[in-house]
Protein backbone atom coordinates (compact mmCIF):
# COMPACT_ATOMS: atom_id res chain seq x y z
CA UNK A 12 0.00 0.00 0.00
CA UNK A 13 1.18 3.51 -0.80
CA UNK A 14 -0.10 7.09 -0.89
CA UNK A 15 -0.84 7.98 -4.53
CA UNK A 16 -1.64 11.26 -6.17
CA UNK A 17 -4.43 10.53 -8.66
CA UNK A 18 -6.30 12.66 -11.21
CA UNK A 19 -10.10 12.67 -11.36
CA UNK A 20 -11.26 11.46 -14.79
CA UNK A 21 -14.92 11.96 -13.85
CA UNK A 22 -17.05 12.18 -10.73
CA UNK A 23 -20.74 11.95 -11.59
CA UNK A 24 -24.01 11.20 -9.85
CA UNK A 25 -25.35 7.84 -11.11
CA UNK A 26 -28.55 7.68 -9.05
CA UNK A 27 -29.85 10.04 -6.35
CA UNK A 28 -27.00 10.75 -3.92
CA UNK A 29 -24.72 8.01 -5.30
CA UNK A 30 -21.62 8.96 -7.28
CA UNK A 31 -19.15 7.09 -9.48
CA UNK A 32 -15.62 8.48 -9.54
CA UNK A 33 -12.80 7.29 -11.79
CA UNK A 34 -9.24 8.13 -10.73
CA UNK A 35 -6.21 7.92 -13.03
CA UNK A 36 -2.71 6.95 -11.86
CA UNK A 37 0.18 9.09 -13.03
CA UNK A 38 2.67 6.34 -12.22
CA UNK A 39 3.02 2.55 -12.16
CA UNK A 40 -0.30 1.00 -11.12
CA UNK A 41 -0.08 -1.22 -8.01
CA UNK A 42 -1.29 -4.81 -8.10
CA UNK A 43 -4.89 -4.79 -6.87
CA UNK A 44 -6.79 -7.81 -5.54
CA UNK A 45 -10.58 -8.15 -5.60
CA UNK A 46 -12.25 -6.83 -2.46
CA UNK A 47 -9.47 -4.40 -1.51
CA UNK A 48 -10.24 -0.77 -0.77
CA UNK A 49 -8.67 2.68 -0.90
CA UNK A 50 -8.50 5.45 1.69
CA UNK A 51 -9.25 8.81 0.16
CA UNK A 52 -8.44 12.29 1.46
CA UNK A 53 -11.55 14.46 1.34
CA UNK A 54 -9.51 17.55 2.27
CA UNK A 55 -10.53 20.71 4.14
CA UNK A 56 -11.53 20.09 7.75
CA UNK A 57 -11.80 16.33 7.17
CA UNK A 58 -8.50 15.09 8.54
CA UNK A 59 -9.39 11.40 8.47
CA UNK A 60 -9.44 9.72 5.09
CA UNK A 61 -12.63 7.99 3.94
CA UNK A 62 -12.56 4.28 2.93
CA UNK A 63 -14.19 3.11 -0.33
CA UNK A 64 -14.17 -0.29 -2.00
CA UNK A 65 -12.47 -0.53 -5.35
CA UNK A 66 -15.34 -1.19 -7.76
CA UNK A 67 -13.35 -1.37 -11.01
CA UNK A 68 -9.67 -1.23 -11.85
CA UNK A 69 -7.49 -1.51 -14.93
CA UNK A 70 -3.94 -0.79 -16.03
CA UNK A 71 -4.31 2.95 -15.49
CA UNK A 72 -7.20 3.66 -13.13
CA UNK A 73 -9.43 2.74 -10.19
CA UNK A 74 -13.14 3.53 -9.90
CA UNK A 75 -15.24 3.85 -6.74
CA UNK A 76 -18.97 4.16 -6.16
CA UNK A 77 -20.00 6.06 -3.07
CA UNK A 78 -23.12 7.34 -1.36
CA UNK A 79 -23.14 10.88 0.01
CA UNK A 80 -23.97 10.36 3.69
CA UNK A 81 -22.08 13.10 5.55
CA UNK A 82 -19.59 15.95 5.33
CA UNK A 83 -16.66 13.94 3.95
CA UNK A 84 -18.57 12.38 1.08
CA UNK A 85 -20.30 15.72 0.37
CA UNK A 86 -16.83 17.23 -0.06
CA UNK A 87 -15.66 14.34 -2.27
CA UNK A 88 -18.78 14.77 -4.45
CA UNK A 89 -17.44 18.25 -5.34
CA UNK A 90 -14.23 16.87 -6.90
CA UNK A 91 -14.06 17.82 -10.58
CA UNK A 92 -12.43 16.33 -13.67
CA UNK A 93 -8.69 17.12 -13.58
CA UNK A 94 -8.51 17.64 -9.78
CA UNK A 95 -5.63 15.92 -7.96
CA UNK A 96 -6.62 13.68 -5.06
CA UNK A 97 -4.62 11.63 -2.56
CA UNK A 98 -5.50 8.03 -1.80
CA UNK A 99 -3.71 5.21 0.00
CA UNK A 100 -4.20 1.88 -1.78
CA UNK A 101 -4.62 -0.99 -2.14
CA UNK A 102 -5.65 -1.83 1.45
CA UNK A 103 -6.98 -4.99 3.09
CA UNK A 104 -6.97 -8.73 2.53
CA UNK A 105 -9.62 -8.84 -0.22
CA UNK A 106 -11.55 -11.92 -1.33
CA UNK A 107 -9.63 -15.18 -1.86
CA UNK A 108 -11.05 -18.15 -3.73
CA UNK A 109 -9.47 -21.59 -3.42
CA UNK A 110 -9.31 -24.31 -6.07
CA UNK A 111 -12.44 -25.92 -4.55
CA UNK A 112 -14.46 -22.78 -5.16
CA UNK A 113 -15.77 -23.36 -8.68
CA UNK A 114 -19.40 -22.24 -8.27
CA UNK A 115 -19.54 -18.85 -6.59
CA UNK A 116 -22.58 -16.89 -5.40
CA UNK A 117 -22.05 -13.11 -5.25
CA UNK A 118 -24.61 -11.71 -2.82
CA UNK A 119 -24.78 -7.92 -2.71
CA UNK A 120 -27.03 -5.40 -0.99
CA UNK A 121 -27.31 -1.90 -2.46
CA UNK A 122 -23.98 -0.13 -2.81
CA UNK A 123 -22.40 -3.23 -1.19
CA UNK A 124 -22.60 -4.91 -4.61
CA UNK A 125 -19.63 -2.76 -5.73
CA UNK A 126 -16.64 -4.75 -4.34
CA UNK A 127 -18.13 -8.05 -5.57
CA UNK A 128 -17.77 -6.96 -9.18
CA UNK A 129 -13.98 -7.22 -8.93
CA UNK A 130 -14.20 -10.95 -8.04
CA UNK A 131 -14.92 -12.34 -11.56
CA UNK A 132 -12.19 -10.05 -12.91
CA UNK A 133 -9.62 -11.58 -10.53
CA UNK A 134 -11.02 -15.14 -10.86
CA UNK A 135 -12.36 -15.39 -14.43
CA UNK A 136 -12.60 -19.21 -14.51
CA UNK A 137 -15.31 -19.70 -11.88
CA UNK A 138 -19.05 -20.02 -12.50
CA UNK A 139 -20.87 -17.01 -11.06
CA UNK A 140 -24.44 -16.56 -9.79
CA UNK A 141 -25.12 -12.99 -8.69
CA UNK A 142 -27.93 -11.99 -6.34
CA UNK A 143 -28.31 -8.22 -6.08
CA UNK A 144 -30.76 -6.67 -3.63
CA UNK A 145 -32.15 -3.13 -3.61
CA UNK A 146 -34.91 -1.45 -1.64
CA UNK A 147 -36.70 -0.12 -4.75
CA UNK A 148 -36.26 -0.13 -8.53
CA UNK A 149 -35.03 3.50 -8.41
CA UNK A 150 -31.97 2.26 -6.46
CA UNK A 151 -30.91 -0.49 -8.89
CA UNK A 152 -27.27 -0.31 -9.98
CA UNK A 153 -24.63 -2.68 -11.34
CA UNK A 154 -27.05 -5.24 -12.89
CA UNK A 155 -25.66 -5.01 -16.44
CA UNK A 156 -22.08 -5.24 -15.09
CA UNK A 157 -22.81 -8.49 -13.22
CA UNK A 158 -24.76 -10.00 -16.15
CA UNK A 159 -21.51 -10.11 -18.13
CA UNK A 160 -20.19 -12.71 -15.68
CA UNK A 161 -23.13 -15.08 -15.27
CA UNK A 162 -26.73 -15.55 -14.20
CA UNK A 163 -27.88 -12.48 -12.30
CA UNK A 164 -31.00 -12.07 -10.18
CA UNK A 165 -32.07 -8.55 -9.29
CA UNK A 166 -34.38 -8.34 -6.27
CA UNK A 167 -36.29 -5.45 -4.75
CA UNK A 168 -37.62 -5.41 -1.21
CA UNK A 169 -40.91 -3.84 -2.36
CA UNK A 170 -41.31 -5.94 -5.52
CA UNK A 171 -41.09 -2.91 -7.85
CA UNK A 172 -38.59 -4.75 -10.13
CA UNK A 173 -37.23 -8.26 -10.55
CA UNK A 174 -37.85 -10.82 -7.86
CA UNK A 175 -39.74 -9.53 -4.83
CA UNK A 176 -38.38 -9.73 -1.30
CA UNK A 177 -35.09 -9.64 0.53
CA UNK A 178 -32.23 -10.88 -1.63
CA UNK A 179 -31.20 -13.44 1.01
CA UNK A 180 -34.71 -14.96 0.94
CA UNK A 181 -34.59 -15.18 -2.86
CA UNK A 182 -31.19 -16.87 -2.69
CA UNK A 183 -32.55 -19.28 -0.07
CA UNK A 184 -35.22 -20.49 -2.52
CA UNK A 185 -32.59 -21.10 -5.25
CA UNK A 186 -29.64 -22.36 -3.27
CA UNK A 187 -30.34 -26.11 -3.52
CA UNK A 188 -30.60 -25.78 -7.29
CA UNK A 189 -27.28 -23.92 -7.57
CA UNK A 190 -25.34 -25.81 -4.89
CA UNK A 191 -22.58 -23.17 -4.72
CA UNK A 192 -19.17 -23.93 -3.23
CA UNK A 193 -18.95 -20.53 -1.60
CA UNK A 194 -20.91 -17.31 -1.04
CA UNK A 195 -19.18 -13.91 -1.13
CA UNK A 196 -21.22 -11.05 0.23
CA UNK A 197 -21.23 -7.35 1.05
CA UNK A 198 -24.09 -5.15 2.17
CA UNK A 199 -25.96 -3.84 5.20
CA UNK A 200 -25.61 -5.68 8.52
CA UNK A 201 -29.15 -7.21 8.58
CA UNK A 202 -28.40 -8.74 5.16
CA UNK A 203 -25.06 -10.08 6.39
CA UNK A 204 -26.78 -11.62 9.43
CA UNK A 205 -29.32 -13.34 7.16
CA UNK A 206 -26.45 -14.57 4.96
CA UNK A 207 -24.68 -15.94 8.05
CA UNK A 208 -27.84 -17.90 9.02
CA UNK A 209 -28.15 -19.28 5.48
CA UNK A 210 -24.49 -20.29 5.45
CA UNK A 211 -24.83 -22.02 8.84
CA UNK A 212 -27.98 -23.92 7.77
CA UNK A 213 -26.62 -25.02 4.38
CA UNK A 214 -22.99 -25.49 5.51
CA UNK A 215 -21.91 -23.45 2.48
CA UNK A 216 -18.93 -21.29 3.50
CA UNK A 217 -19.48 -17.56 3.21
CA UNK A 218 -17.13 -14.58 3.35
CA UNK A 219 -18.22 -11.00 3.85
CA UNK A 220 -16.69 -7.60 3.33
CA UNK A 221 -17.61 -5.30 6.21
CA UNK A 222 -17.93 -1.55 6.57
CA UNK A 223 -16.79 -0.63 10.07
CA UNK A 224 -15.82 2.95 10.93
CA UNK A 225 -12.14 3.58 10.23
CA UNK A 226 -9.47 5.96 11.44
CA UNK A 227 -5.91 5.45 10.18
CA UNK A 228 -6.57 2.63 7.69
CA UNK A 229 -3.09 1.18 8.30
CA UNK A 230 -3.57 -0.93 11.42
CA UNK A 231 -2.37 1.59 14.02
CA UNK A 232 -5.40 3.20 15.74
CA UNK A 233 -7.77 0.23 16.42
CA UNK A 234 -10.86 2.32 15.55
CA UNK A 235 -11.91 -0.46 13.19
CA UNK A 236 -11.66 -3.29 15.75
CA UNK A 237 -14.22 -6.05 15.29
CA UNK A 238 -14.81 -9.20 17.32
CA UNK A 239 -13.88 -12.47 15.61
CA UNK A 240 -14.11 -16.04 16.95
CA UNK A 241 -10.86 -18.01 16.59
CA UNK A 242 -10.81 -21.72 15.75
CA UNK A 243 -10.32 -22.52 19.49
CA UNK A 244 -13.49 -20.55 20.38
CA UNK A 245 -11.62 -17.57 21.81
CA UNK A 246 -13.02 -14.14 20.84
CA UNK A 247 -10.34 -11.72 19.67
CA UNK A 248 -10.36 -8.22 18.20
CA UNK A 249 -9.23 -7.95 14.58
CA UNK A 250 -8.53 -4.75 12.66
CA UNK A 251 -10.93 -4.52 9.73
CA UNK A 252 -8.47 -2.36 7.77
CA UNK A 253 -5.52 -4.74 7.65
CA UNK A 254 -6.88 -8.12 8.92
CA UNK A 255 -10.09 -7.56 6.88
CA UNK A 256 -12.27 -6.10 5.49
CA UNK A 257 -13.11 -9.67 4.36
CA UNK A 258 -13.93 -12.15 7.14
CA UNK A 259 -15.45 -15.61 7.32
CA UNK A 260 -19.13 -15.08 8.19
CA UNK A 261 -18.91 -18.05 10.55
CA UNK A 262 -16.26 -16.31 12.65
CA UNK A 263 -17.25 -12.64 12.77
CA UNK A 264 -19.62 -11.40 15.48
CA UNK A 265 -22.06 -9.11 13.68
Ligand SMILES: Cc1cc2nc3c(=O)[nH]c(=O)nc-3n(C[C@H](O)[C@H](O)[C@H](O)COP(=O)(O)OP(=O)(O)OC[C@H]3O[C@@H](n4cnc5c(N)ncnc54)[C@H](O)[C@@H]3O)c2cc1C
Pocket residue numbers: 048061062063064065075076077078079080081082083084085122125221222223224225256
Ligand atom coordinates in the same frame (compact mmCIF):
# COMPACT_ATOMS: atom_id res chain seq x y z
C1 LIG B 1 -13.68 -0.98 3.95
C2 LIG B 1 -14.79 0.00 3.67
C3 LIG B 1 -15.26 0.14 2.39
C4 LIG B 1 -16.28 1.05 2.11
N1 LIG B 1 -16.71 1.15 0.84
C5 LIG B 1 -17.69 2.01 0.54
C6 LIG B 1 -18.11 2.14 -0.80
O1 LIG B 1 -17.61 1.47 -1.72
N2 LIG B 1 -19.10 3.04 -1.07
C7 LIG B 1 -19.68 3.79 -0.06
O2 LIG B 1 -20.59 4.58 -0.34
N3 LIG B 1 -19.29 3.68 1.21
C8 LIG B 1 -18.30 2.83 1.55
N4 LIG B 1 -17.87 2.74 2.84
C9 LIG B 1 -18.48 3.64 3.85
C10 LIG B 1 -17.86 5.05 3.68
O3 LIG B 1 -16.49 4.99 4.01
C11 LIG B 1 -18.58 6.04 4.60
O4 LIG B 1 -19.91 6.20 4.17
C12 LIG B 1 -17.87 7.40 4.57
O5 LIG B 1 -16.60 7.30 5.17
C13 LIG B 1 -18.71 8.42 5.31
O6 LIG B 1 -17.98 9.63 5.37
P1 LIG B 1 -18.75 11.02 5.62
O7 LIG B 1 -17.75 11.98 6.13
O8 LIG B 1 -19.53 11.42 4.42
O9 LIG B 1 -19.81 10.64 6.71
P2 LIG B 1 -19.71 10.82 8.30
O10 LIG B 1 -20.09 12.23 8.63
O11 LIG B 1 -18.43 10.28 8.81
O12 LIG B 1 -20.90 9.85 8.70
C14 LIG B 1 -22.23 10.07 8.19
C15 LIG B 1 -23.09 8.87 8.48
O13 LIG B 1 -22.57 7.68 7.84
C16 LIG B 1 -22.28 6.67 8.81
N5 LIG B 1 -21.00 6.04 8.45
C17 LIG B 1 -19.80 6.64 8.33
N6 LIG B 1 -18.85 5.76 8.03
C18 LIG B 1 -19.44 4.56 7.97
C19 LIG B 1 -18.99 3.24 7.73
N7 LIG B 1 -17.70 2.96 7.53
N8 LIG B 1 -19.90 2.26 7.75
C20 LIG B 1 -21.19 2.51 7.98
N9 LIG B 1 -21.68 3.73 8.23
C21 LIG B 1 -20.82 4.75 8.23
C22 LIG B 1 -22.17 7.42 10.13
O14 LIG B 1 -22.51 6.57 11.22
C23 LIG B 1 -23.17 8.53 9.96
O15 LIG B 1 -24.46 8.09 10.22
C24 LIG B 1 -16.87 1.83 3.15
C25 LIG B 1 -16.39 1.68 4.46
C26 LIG B 1 -15.37 0.79 4.71
C27 LIG B 1 -14.86 0.63 6.10
Ligand code: FES
Pocket residue numbers: 224225226227228229230231232233234235236250251252253
Ligand atom coordinates in the same frame (compact mmCIF):
# COMPACT_ATOMS: atom_id res chain seq x y z
S1 FES C 1 -8.51 2.05 10.95
FE1 FES C 1 -6.83 2.31 12.32
S2 FES C 1 -6.38 0.24 12.90
FE2 FES C 1 -7.90 0.03 11.37
